[in-house]
Amino acid sequence: MNNSEGIKCDCQVIHEEVVFKVRKKMPKEESLNQLADLFKVFGDSTRIRILWALSEAEMCVCDLAFLLNMTQSAISHQLRLLKQARLVKNxxxxKMVFYTLKDAHVKRIFKQGMIHSEEKKEKEQDYEKREKRNNSIKT
Amino acid sequence: MNNSEGIKCDCQVIHEEVVFKVRKKMPKEESLNQLADLFKVFGDSTRIRILWALSEAEMCVCDLAFLLNMTQSAISHQLRLLKQARLVKNxxxxKMVFYTLKDAHVKRIFKQGMIHSEEKKEKEQDYEKREKRNNSIKT
DNA sequence: TGAACACTTGAGCATTCATTCATATGATAT
DNA sequence: ATATCATATGAATGAATGCTCAAGTGTTCA
Structure with missing residues (x-):
């Protein structure tokens, strides 16, 4: 067995077949990092709100600051990140700088997230009821 | 004008029409927070790698630890978050606990992200070339 | 030229968060 | 019972990150 990985793992490997099969198909580290970085940008409520707003209309920094009730500086900082991530353009x-979404992908990613997020909410009540007695692992 | 929002905004609003139109359509704060929280979970390379692995096969904690070359404890902590976010089930x-993805949404969100992420990479070279002389705002 | 305004940016601060370490739980086997 | 193994978890630590504050850039207008 190749021991170049799994060094930190403080337990015996049980399912080598599965692990090696998966490892073979594993995308390059860089790919997954990039993906995580993309989602990281979406993972903040200020940025989400900015992106949402821009999906509705082109707006300048002031507009966004007013809409979201934040300082113009805070908005500007976040827009910088969004631009670096290529999610918005300006x-x-x-004197003014108008921002818009860079492309349609942003909306699509948004939508997928929303679908999951809302479905979760719908199931919330059912889940709450069962939670105590029916966990997949008894607590 | 309703001043209940936009208090922190330290500049005059220029485009009231647009802002109010957007504000009217704005989803509830809670909705967008929820969405941000969902993406936040995807926004970490360890969790992304776990999710990716589980999209390929059911695995136990040890398997994941070995595959990703991390301690079992670190993996376990992250699995806890993923479970709370309802992205995985077990x-x-x-003695063992096997984890899988909770539903197909995870894969779909993944895929959307990947599409954007890869398209970005493809354009990287072109972009690099133009970067210096052709910024939308001159630096 | 200089005042006003939209925006940017760097430093500082407080908070969040991922990992580690030590320990706990719970199951299996002897 | 005891040892062992898979997993979970709480506390601690160091790094990352969002916001504020103060200062800077660049544009318009007088």
Missing amino acids: RKEG | RKEG
Whole structure:
């Protein structure tokens, strides 16, 4: 067995077949890091709100600050991140800078997340009822 | 104008029409928070790798620890988060606990992210070339 | 030229969070 | 019972990160 990985693992491996099969198909580390970084950008409520707003209309920094009730500085900092992540682009007009979403992907990622998020909410009540007696692992 | 929002905004609002139109359509704060929280879970490379692995096969904690070359404890902590977020479920078998993805949404969210992430990479070279002279805002 | 405004940016601060370490739980086997 | 193994978990630590504050850039307008 190749021991170049799994060094930190403080237990015996049980299912080598599965593990090696999965490892073979594993995307490059860099790919998954990139993916995580993308989601990280979506993982903040300020940025989510900015993105949502921009999915509705082009807006300048001031507009966003007012809409979200935050300082213009805070918004600007976040827009910087969003731009680095290539999720938004901007256009200058006089003193103002207008931001829009960079492409349709953003909306699509959004939508997928929303679907999951809402389905979860719907099931919330049912779940609450069963929670105590019916955990997959008894607590 | 209703001043109950936009208090922190330290600048005059320029585009009231747009802002109010967007505000009217704005989802409930709670909805967007929930969405951000969902993406937050995806926004970590360890969790992404766990999710990816589980999208390929059911695995126990040890398997994951070995596959990802991390301590069993670290994996376990992350699995706890993933379970709380309802992204994975588990099944006990003797001493072992096997984890799988909870539903197909996870894969779909994944895929959308991957599409964006990879498209970005493809454009990387082009972008690099133009970067210096052709920014939407001159730096 | 200089005042006003939209925006950006760097430093500082407080909070969040991922991992580690030590320990606990719970199952199996001897 | 006791030892062992898989897993879980609480506390601690160091790193990452969001916001604020103060200062800077660049544009318009007088």
